Amino acid sequence: MGGLTAGILILSSLALLRRKEAAFPTISYKLPLWGPVLLSVGMFFLFLDLEYKAHFWRFYTAFRITSVMSWGAWILLLVYPVNGLLILITLEKGYPRFAKKLMEWIGEQNWQSWQQWAQKHSGRIAGVGILVGILLGMYTGILLSAFGARPFWNSALLGPIFLVSGVSTALALAALLSSQNEERKAYEWSDFWLISLELALLGLFLITLFSSSALYQQSVNSIMGGKWTLDFWLLVVFFGLFFPWLLEMLGRMGKNIPPAIAPILVLLGGLYFRYVILEVGQISTWIPY
Amino acid sequence: MKRYGMVIDTLKCIGCGDCVVACKTENKVPEGLCRDWIVEEVKGEYPHLQMEYRSERCNHCLHPLCVYACPTGASHIKKGTNITLVHPELCTGCKACIAACPYDARFVMPQGYVSKCTFCDHRLEKGQLPACVSVCPTHCMYFGDLNDPLSEVSQLLKRRKWKVLAPEAGTKPQVYYLT
Known part of the structure; x- marks a missing residue:
């Protein structure tokens, strides 16, 4: 699920950065919403795999530079805000009915001001999206390869x-x-x-x-x-x-x-x-x- | 700094398992789990066979991959020593340390945290030997500070031939086997 989310981040960000939304509407508008959903499913299974579930929050009380898993725990946290910003830019065109409901819940003024901010910085958001996507996509492989x-x-x-x-x-x-x-x-x-x-x-x-x-x-x-x-x-x-x-x-x-x-x-x-x-x-x- | 090491004479070990029982009793290790274990290795081809008993455990490595892999700092090295310990209250049970250990010395306790041999750290603090060493009926196990050139363990390693397990793993293990 993490790999799939990484792919979504990379592809959506690439389409946004290169202004290819018209040619690839599914990647540009629909995929971003799937990212946090799939990642949350993956994280739920990671949680299930923990033997001491009540201590899951301990990942976020430390950053251990030698531990790839510690890097991964923090990278996973980075994904949500970046993916959220991509959703903010694209949701109205990808899932207009859901966007409308979300707008009603958040408040139209808030939604529009956040959206304007995100659209203004869309290039930077897409750049960060590609970087975070690559980190997330490689993470599991690097984690495993670090186990000598x-x-x-x-x-x-x-x-x-x-x-x-x-x-x-x-x-x-x-x-x-x-x-x-x-x-x-x-x-x-x-x-x-x-x-x-x-x-x-x-x-x-x-x-x-x-x-x-x-x-x-x-x-x-x-x-x-x-x-x-x-x-x-x-x-x-x-x-x-x-x-x-x-x-x-x-x-x-x-x-x-x-x-x-x-x-x-x-x-x-x-x-x-x-x-x-x-x-x-x-x-x-x-x-x- | 103290470099604690265990030296086990494979020529004297008879594989009785007393070290395992002592460890389980001393450390209240739950049924089905163990911090140390006996390996019986047979080498060669009949009739030229060689058999060796080894009492194995965490090697308290000088380059502890388990500590480096731990994302929360639960696996740590006790200050001033090379003893590798686990803080149960910091452990998430992610099992990264288990995957990182080349000796498969770690296991998950029923409560969810990871456990392993501590060289009976609590006994060392009282000036006692690890439980396994103290009960060995053949006196094949020795324990001490390898940074002290006059210690029994240092002297044994000077005098006798020895080996460590999987030295190529690069972990610098501190359990030595006299051969």
Whole structure:
């Protein structure tokens, strides 16, 4: 969910910064509202994963420079105001009925003064949106790669992979939400290139593990004949990446492909990719007992 | 600064598990969890086999990745020592320290906070040895300040061959095994 929100922030901010709202209305106007909703769902699950739930607020009583998770906790807090400002700029065009209700609740004068301020600084907000989106998108990958005790995670490529995967899933969501055929095709074609990049990065990730020391080579065993082989190669790589990549290419070549299949597969594949990486990483260890 | 270290003679250890029982009793470790454990390692091929018993625990590393990974400061190093401790009241149970430890020495208590071996810090303050060391029936466990060249542990490491677990992890562990 964090990756998806990161992708939303990056894409919406890019469209705003480059004044491409007319060409990409779904990304520009509709996606920003989905950001905090999806992020909150993700944070709810993070909360559920805490063993000492009553102490969740302790994250925000300290900033530990050596702890990637501490950086992440504060980055997550940055996302909400930035995403909120993007919503303020775009909501009336994306979800006019909801915007009207919100305006009534907040007060028309307040809403308009905030909106005017946000629109005046839209360039800066979009710039910060891209930066925060990149930080959020890379965060989980960097967090995992910083755990030297888990050889499978200990790769600098995880951050970029998580970022590309997040933007790819955001494009898939935009393709699902879009009601215009041409716009949807543009998203799918962009997603085709992002999936290509993700496949290449994933390949490089595995190559770097294989060409490293014995410990790292052993860490790949779980997906190379071990317990997670089928999950990784069939569900993540084939159904989550390669198959939608193929469908998007065939769609570009003019074949009649049902439009929802590829985006749904990308979204499910992105989610399952994270699950498999987390599980495989946790069982890779320095002490084999 | 005191550099506390534990030295365990694998040639004398018989894997009786008294250290584990003593630790569980002393520290009231709940059922199903343990701060130390016994590993029985068999190497080689029959008939040329070698067996080793090791009493393992948190290594109180000089480069403690668990402390660096903790987002709240719950995992910390006790001032003036290398003893790694956990403040239960600061711990969120995020498990970052568990993922960061190459020795899998940490676990979650039923209350939700993370726990592990403390070298029986409360006993050290009273001038006593860690519970595991004090009960070992073969006297294969030694404990002391490795910064003191005259301490028993320093002398043992000077005289005998030793190893530490996963030195390549770069954590500078302070539990030594005499071989």
